[in-house]
Amino acid sequence: MNHVTVVICNYNYEHYLAEAIDSALAQDYPGTEVMVIDDGSTDGSRAIIETYGTRISAIFKKNGGQVSAYNYAIAVLETEYAIFLDSDDVLYPSAVSEVMRLFADGAWAKVQFQLDVMDSVGRSIGAYVPHSEPPHDCGKLLRGGWLYPSPPASGNAYRVSGLRRVFPVPEEGINRYGADFYAIYGAALTGPIATVPKALGGYRVHNADSETVSFANSEQLNKAPRAFNLRWEILRNIARARLQIELPPAFHDFSHEKATFCSSVYQATLLSRWRWMMRDSRGYLHTIVANPFWSVKKKLGTLALSGLCLFPYSPLSDFAVRYISNPLARRRVAGR
Known part of the structure; x- marks a missing residue:
């Protein structure tokens, strides 16, 4: 054994x-x-x-x-x-x-x-x-x-x-x-x-x-x-x-990009959220759209949630961030 x-x-x-x-x-x-x-x-x-x-x-x-x-x-x-x-x-x-x-x-x-x-x-x-x-x-x-x-x-x-x-x-x-x-x-x-x-x-x-x-x-x-x-x-x-394996200089990972996304837009002003999404979200969006492990449904759902950060109503944006980042938040929503 x-x-x-x-x-x-x-x-x-x-x-x-x-x-x-x-x-x-x-x-x-x-x-x-x-x-x-x-x-x-x-x-x-x-x-x-x-x-x-x-x-x-x-x-x-x-x-x-x-x-x-x-x-x-x-x-x-x-x-x-x-x-x-x-x-x-x-x-x-x-x-x-x-x-x-x-x-x-x-x-x-x-x-x-x-x-x-x-x-x-x-x-x-x-x-x-x-x-x-x-x-x-x-x-x-x-x-x-x-x-x-x-x-x-x-x-x-x-x-x-x-x-x-x-x-x-x-x-x-x-x-x-x-x-x-x-x-x-x-x-x-x-x-x-x-x-x-x-x-x-x-x-x-x-x-x-x-x-x-x-x-x-x-x-x-x-x-x-x-x-x-x-x-x-x-x-x-x-x-x-x-x-003797050569890895590329950069990597792609949604969990990593999610950390950057959440730290950049959570409780941020509307201008700051728009600025980040327009200028700095390329890596984050790439790990959603090109993700080789996700279904189309999951990709579209995550993109839709992320897009809520562009709305003027900041509680809605912060809710989207919590939902994306925190499994406990998802449980509460599902139980409502």
């Missing part, structure tokens, strides 16, 4: 950590191992981790950021397969069994699965991510500049030998975080991707009530676009040096 390690990288998430560890230990796949890497937490995380004793492999390291924790884990893993579970998320009991069934049937570099979106207290909101299923050859899409639809970190199982062709990655500055970017897209450059078309875990969204703009748990609005551009450039350098 192939063994799998569920790696939980934690930093100051004592309120959610036990739930994440318990979900990893509750897997019905007999060959599941659990590794918890605490990245220098200053809360009560260490005491929680120590209560599990030998049921888990516990590593306590100096704080270095999420990328540092991934680098460390990938270097020391002894299994060929791994799931990187965020310490505020959970896996359902059959998650490992489901992904290992697919790994057994093909030479997949990554198996991804949907995640149910939860609010901050762990209640399912009726949404899930991602909404689109990519083709197996996501590497071809990346070589054309398109970031493929992927769940967040916790919805991915990897072949570790593939990850080691990409990691370690630089840990400095703004690149302390976003390690899952390199795992998700780097893995696709090393082999094909398989998808389990159902939710096998829960993804927690913090502070995402329906009256605020939320990009799930990503960086603040003014940091997200800059961080994505930096990560793409680093991935390009890694792909060129280690994989």
Whole structure:
């Protein structure tokens, strides 16, 4: 039997950590191992981790950021397969069994699965991510500049030998975080991707009530676009040096463009909204119109919602931004 390690990288998430560890230990796949890497937490995380004793492999390291924790884990893993579970998320009991069934049937570099979106207290909101299923050859899409639809970190199982062709990655500055970017897209450059078309875990969204703009748990609005551009450039350098793959200078991704769109037009004046839409929306509109993963219906719907930002009535514009960016806002509208 192939063994799998569920790696939980934690930093100051004592309120959610036990739930994440318990979900990893509750897997019905007999060959599941659990590794918890605490990245220098200053809360009560260490005491929680120590209560599990030998049921888990516990590593306590100096704080270095999420990328540092991934680098460390990938270097020391002894299994060929791994799931990187965020310490505020959970896996359902059959998650490992489901992904290992697919790994057994093909030479997949990554198996991804949907995640149910939860609010901050762990209640399912009726949404899930991602909404689109990519083709197996996501590497071809990346070589054309398109970031493929992927769940967040916790919805991915990897072949570790593939990850080691990409990691370690630089840990400095703004690149302390976003390690899952390199795992998700780097893995696709090393082999094909398989998808389990159902939710096998829960993804927690913090502070995402329906009256605020939320990009799930990503960086603040003014940091997200800059961080994505930096990560793409680093991935390009890694792909060129280690994989002999040339990626284009620019990439296309609706999630990234959505962050720019929302930060530019949310609660902005009518003049500022029109100016951005007329001058700066080319990349945003391109990731809608040319999106290789979306249906025509979804493209038209997103374009129509985006167009509401040109109306003089600012509450309507802000509603459109919240609806596009925030799954909780969508749930409230659907329930009316």
